[in-house]
Amino acid sequence: MKSIHLVNAKLIDVRQGKLMDAESLLIQDGRIQRIGDCELPQDVQTLDMRGAYLMPGLVDSHVHVTAITPNFALLETLSPFYVGAKSNELLTDMLMRGFTTVRDAGGADYGLAQAVDEDSIIGPRIMYCGRALSQTGGHGDMRAQGQQNFEGCFCCAGLGRVCDGVSEVRRAARDEIRKGATQIKIMASGGVSSPTDRVDSTQFSIEELDAIVEEATAANIHTMAHAYTARAINRLVPRGITSIEHGNLLDEESCRLMVEYGTYLTPTLVTYESLAREGVEAGMAPHLQQKVYDVLEAGHAALKMAYQAGVKMLYGSDLLGRMQVHQLGEFTIRKSVISHADLIRAATCNAADAYGYTGDFGEIMIGARADLVAYDHNPLDNIDVLTDPQNELKVIMKGGRLYKNLL
Template identity: 45%
Template sequence: MSTAVLFKNARLLDPLLGELQEDRDILVEQGLVKEISDRPISTSAARVIDVKGKTVMPGLIDLHVHVVAVELNLARQVHMPNVLVTLRSVPILRGMLRRGFTTVRDAGGAGFAFKQAVESGLAQGPRLFVSGRALSQTGGHGDMRARSDHMGDPTCACCVRVGALARVVDGVDAVRKAAREELQMGADQIKIMASGGVASPTDPVGAFGYCEDEIRAIVDEARARGTYVLAHAYTAAAIARAVRCGVRTIEHGNLVDAPTATLMAQAGAFAVPTLVTYDALASEGESYGLPQESVAKVADVREAGLRSLEIFKAAGVKMGFGSDLLGESQRLQSNEFRLRAEVLSAAEAVASATVVGAEVLGMSDRLGRLVPGALADLLVVDGNPLADVSCLLGQGERIPLVMKEGVIQFDELQ
């Protein structure tokens, strides 16, 4: 239960400002930021915490996670027992929250039940925006079947496997129905595979996913429910056709070019780069069971990752924070900050995980900043992330307190 908490003498981080605001008092009541002042706040709060010398900042937002990706070998985990996958996802959720990510968007796999588990307190984790199962064409990035001389049945709506991050569906009428089904089952947004990928066995990275009529049908269904479509896409051609069809966020985007980035900016589409996953796949993917055909594809997109940030930035495309890690590599989530800081300023990297993430989720008035009326998602940090993002790395060692919606989740200040 949320109780009133007063943070005194904070160095307040507002992602819209270039420097910390010194000596701020922050009052949290009923799950919200009640008041922020440069003068002492008088209150009968249940707890007063003096954070002098420490930074207080909004909770982080990761727009591309897979909480049910408990293995690097996604084809193998499709066949794992549902209960085992579910239970193995629980520490993944807790780890994200401990690293300071108070909100995440699951980009394929987790459904409404995972939201229920977190919201009811059954599992400890970040606030979830779920996509249900991503939609993939036959032979696309979500089709985990190995090459064979016959076509076995892919995971479908009538054969639920918790370990399946995607479902295979083809044709305009079929994808329209699939989008409706995922929305009916509680998806907050719809994820599609608009190009080939690394973790899937049979699709080249440069392959298209879905024809334009199929993409438009899915976008129409999402818009009809007041939401949007995010698309896995690597190449400039795949990105451009997805954006022209109305896709709102492009996931990965490593092989973007300048004209396509300009098209994205003009359309108001967001990019969600996920650089850390390629580092993880290259360094430890094979040792944790990533198939050889996927290992061979990592190099195609890894080297282009940092260059894509430069292209997106030059075109004025807003970039959200994403990690896209699988299995044992989930612990590396915060390393995305380190990689982005090679191209972006620390302040830009922080903004991607706060205000930009909130804008993508349609929650700019509630998330991403600590202002009166916002949800009290709050981190106490040893260090200044606007100067050096290293204080956000690791497993939360330099984040002694994590609060989500007014409830303290982790506290090493006592």
Template identity: 40%
Template sequence: MTTPILFRNLQLLDPAFDEPRGGYEVVVEGERIREVSDVPVSLAGAQVVDCGGRTLMPGLIDCHVHSMHSEVYTRKLEDIPMTLAAARGARRLKEMLHRGFTTVRDTGGTDWGMKQAIEQGLLPGPRLFIAGRSIGPTGGHSDGRARTSPGYACPCCNGMAFLRVVADGEDGVRKTVREQMRQGADHIKIMASGGVASPNDPLDSLQFTMEEMEAAVEEAENFGRYVLAHAYSAEAITRAVTAGVRTIEHGNLIDEAAAKLMAENGAYLVANLVAYVAMKERAADFGMPAVMLEKNDMVLEGGYRSLEICKAAGVKVAYGSDLLGALNEDQSREFSIRAEVQSPIEVIRAATTIAAEVVRRPGLLGTVAAGAWADLILVDGDPTKDVTLLEGQGRHMPFIMKGGAFVADRLGLAA
């Protein structure tokens, strides 16, 4: 029988609040939150945890990660076998968990095997929602081949080929989408525009026809899944949302009309400003060529404005990081970057309640409420006043709980 855990002497920060509130106690039993009470709880036999007046809040959710992208310059992954790629990915996921991200949505490159390894307790990591391989057309953002390369023999010995797949034509897209879902994808990732970290496609290029995108959406929805689209320009966003895409990734060059269309269709934006800041600062040190860095500069400035445009239009914006290779250590830095144009509680909601909607788990994730999964973090202070408390590689988090188990614990609670 599972021993209940009673948390008391805490400031509760549920994202429904604008700031932490005292006078609450929280009971966890098994993998779930059993009770949230604003009066003292008497529970015989419970493990009582004195939180020392710290802030208790939901575990964080990052809606745009690439756990298998272990090189900043992705072409280097062509020399990485899957055994090494998996080991690197496992380490990246563990590090995410220890930063307080108890759930992540992988947007291309991570497979069912890694997800199962975490669910079976073979590897420590966050709850993992996967896209399988990102899908794009020949010459697009999913096509990372050098101009002289005719293609990859297979993905089994090539980390780059394992991450992405090329599909052309409506029938080709349908088959590829079905294959990713057969392999356990929770959502489907398509490329609707050019990208920064791809060699041959202009940033403002339009990728996939409307018919191809509509085919992807139809197949995903038939299977009970949804489509997310990599898209920068307003035109690419408009085409994707019109085709039925549910979430737009990046969206740095969005305009008011595209944002209005997103709001009317209930589409989400997953922004990740930290990726462009980190690439500008350090990507050249890891081999990223000038042509990619120039594209990065084109989208960096627009990222801040995209948040303001979406807020004015009523588009919900979730938290994302999208960091490649060694830049992944900056995952939590998105909080302070966004706080330049948003309030701390808005950024916190982006990484909790809004993110829970994106992964289709509202009420179960991103909240401290009865019946929710017991994914919790304890914070040394009030992150609504100092959002950098959610940064620092988890050093301001005395404990991190996932599914009722302490996965990081500086208070000795798991002993």
């Protein structure tokens, strides 16, 4: 890979929320080798950034890259080849929005991640959990009330796997770890898209939760837990969960616990607004769409409460099917509550910290991956810059390779 020297750039230090003094950096072997003036190697390619604002590539910490439809029961019956082909389109669009890393919350596996790494599929780097773990009748169990068997199978496309009891959840976690999972996803409360559970239910026993976290910890990977209510969240956080996904119905005690234990929160407000507007038209069953309204408005109050309490946050979209075009909309929703600098941190360095990859990506520093995006204007001054990639986003680089260059 040819060395690249980026010059005349306004480098953004996302951790400090300010511009850096340097205006150039040297990239070798896909990583940042030098920042500022330095001696250049032979045969270096120079790219004049023309004053563009350069920052780390964005990270979406809650996606479903194989969720080509919001109808999860249907998804489990589809050919994995068909789903993989359609996921190709979704992944390319994510990269073109400026996301260079995404954390999949159920559905993607080692094959899809490898295809992206090899550039067989053009998209962001995928952190994957394989199948999310669900109890019988939980958020990952897509059987209707009268259905005894799964229409599909766990070898086919789908987002979750059902396991019950300490020995089964250990086996399931170990199996996903065997297949290379970079994190384990736990369905720890009811959800909107599952047919038989209630949003306000807790799922898995304390013993089962402890077993799953223990297996992930033993493998040196982190855990993410789907949870809406304070009751679900407050029993999860002391177990050592890394991030709470959604959290729309949390309370002050939830915030206190998350601050105490250093737990991250991944709000995904954009998906509820999208489901309320166009969920049925996109393929969601009408009776499931009604569950959206149980959490829609509460999510905005939860965001404000958590931010004021000092809970660390990640950027997440959780969009399904064709609604994934709204992926950048979470910035727009959160900006009325959260500062521009904190919004950017949630979508960059906070994600690397949460995953255990501090210094590997998520910020401009020596040794980090050259996952970089450049904009005409400064997103620290106006977060809307990030939501207008067609006009603002000039350069996309992942691992030192250019995927977009309009300079």
